[in-house]
Amino acid sequence: MYKVFDVLEIRKDFPILNQTIHGKPLVYFDNAATTQKPQSVIQAISEYYQEFNANIHRGIHTLAEKATAEYEGTREMVRKFINASSTDEIIFTRGTTESINLVAATFGRQQVKAGDEVIITTMEHHSNIVPWQMLCEEKGATLKVIPINDAGEIILEEYEKLLSERTKLVAAVYVSNSLGTINPVKEIIDRAHAFGARVLIDGAQASAHLDINVQELNCDFYAFSSHKLYGPTGIGVLYGKRELLDSMPPYQGGGEMIKEVSFEKTTYNELPYKFEAGTPNIADTVAFKKALEYVNEISKPVAAEYEHELLTYATESLQEINGLRIVGTAKEKISIVSFVVEGVHHQDIGIILDTQGIAVRTGHHCTQPLMQRFGIPGTTRASFAMYNTKEEIDKLVKGLHRVVKMFR
Incomplete structure (x- = not known):
């Protein structure tokens, strides 16, 4: 440090x-669009391709084992960075947008029915609006919006009025990318849970500036991106409570997310790999660890x-x-x-x-x-x-x- x-x-x-x-x-x-990268991150990408470029998890040769260890080392670093209870709760995606879409396409399609309601805030990024609009249109559900005051702050009293037994999910940004507003997400989460609703937090802007403790927040899902945190583009994170991730169907089908495949039936892999189909963005994921180490050092x-x-x-x-x-x-x-x-x-x-x-x-x-x-x-x-x-x-x-x- x-x-x-x-x-x-x-x-x-x-x-x-x-x-x-x-x-x-x-x-x-x-910087709210993307942060610049320290030399250690840039060097890590180069080192991966120069020294241990190989596919991960399935290979038993030295390069594959080295790449796998480095890749999974990043997962553990992310777990510590946001204080998740297990690496099983850390899903790698392409970024915050894909993380939110993953939840909408799996948890959302599974849990939201006609007549249900999803709540967002006025200050959401399009990535935390459009997936819920699409879901509500598909399911016959209603999308409700928490208003804000002239200073750009959520009006919690109006939020309370929107919550009901029909609320299935609240999706809220931790920090506004346009205004810089830090939202009272702990209160948002607690009030939603009182009605039995689940909560997704868009942490794209918050993760580089605020200490993140997903267990203390008690959020059900938390999404963020490496590239807004001094890391590479093309790698993001979805945190989800294990019991929820276990119950959700896979997001994509392919290699890695399976245990056994026959023409009659496929058995899906364990967490977190159930949601990580195909060859991942290995180099940038490995380098993301260096970004987190850098932030911790500062x-x-x-x-x-x-x-x-x-x-x-x-x-x-x-x-x-x-x-x-x-x-x-x-x-x-x-x-x-x-x-x-x-x-x-x-x-x-x-x-x-x-x-x-x-x-x-x-x-x-x-x-x-x-x-x-x-x-x-x-x-x-x-x-x-x-x-x-x-x-x-x-x-x-x-x-x-x-x-x-x-x-x-």
Whole structure:
């Protein structure tokens, strides 16, 4: 573990930051979309292909056994990272989206019937809206939505009114990717369980910033992605309580998820392999362990405290810009600032900032219903990671002053 949090030393671990864009030093403020990767993660991918590239689980030769051990080592690391009770509860997927779709296609199709209800929040990513819409349309169930206030916070009293004995599942985002709002997921879970409903938490944004303890939360499912956690793309996690995963049918058919196959009948494999059909993304899964080790070495609480300093500094600095309005002012937030500038389209802001080497995200951020709630087509979003600096925020503010001057 780092003895002292030194952002300049941390930046040295991320080679992509040492470049210029349009002749300007890169300022990367698109971390909510995907984080950059430390050298240890990049090296781990290369080492896998150079030293022990082989398929896993079924081979008995040395390379296969090495690859299997490294792959399963990541599963154990994930278990510890979120404090699951067993590696049987850790299912590898391609990302948060596939994890949510897996639950919708298995638990959802099995448990949700005509007349039942599924509850989501206004601030959900499309990945936690569309699978439930599809399920409800197929089953004749009803999708209900928890409203939010003008600060971008869930209205718990209205949530209580939506819950009933017809509620089969509540699917809620832990942290909004558009607003940065940290939702009271423990309360959401407890209130749903009081009605016998199950709860899925979308942890895509939360996992890099907050300590995650699935047993303490008592969530039934928890989904997140490696690439938002300083790891590779194409690998994600679904945590599920063992008794639920045991009762759910397989998601896909093929190799690895079976015990025995005949033309008359197939016997399915044990957890977690029942849900992991086919050759997996071995290299990126192996490298994901290095990302988790890196985050543990830095210490997530220490990094989160620094990121909160960045959030506070950015919020205060941006409010000095004439015509700029921050969208999402919840009391509890991670290091995300979304904003609109009067008279300037968010895409124009993004293009002009890019000429200054500043990478931000513009648009609806896959949360169109949330944008409709605020009556806007989209925002400019700056999202900060532990390798960002206040000096970079100063560059963002300077760039936005330039934008305002150009359009007025």
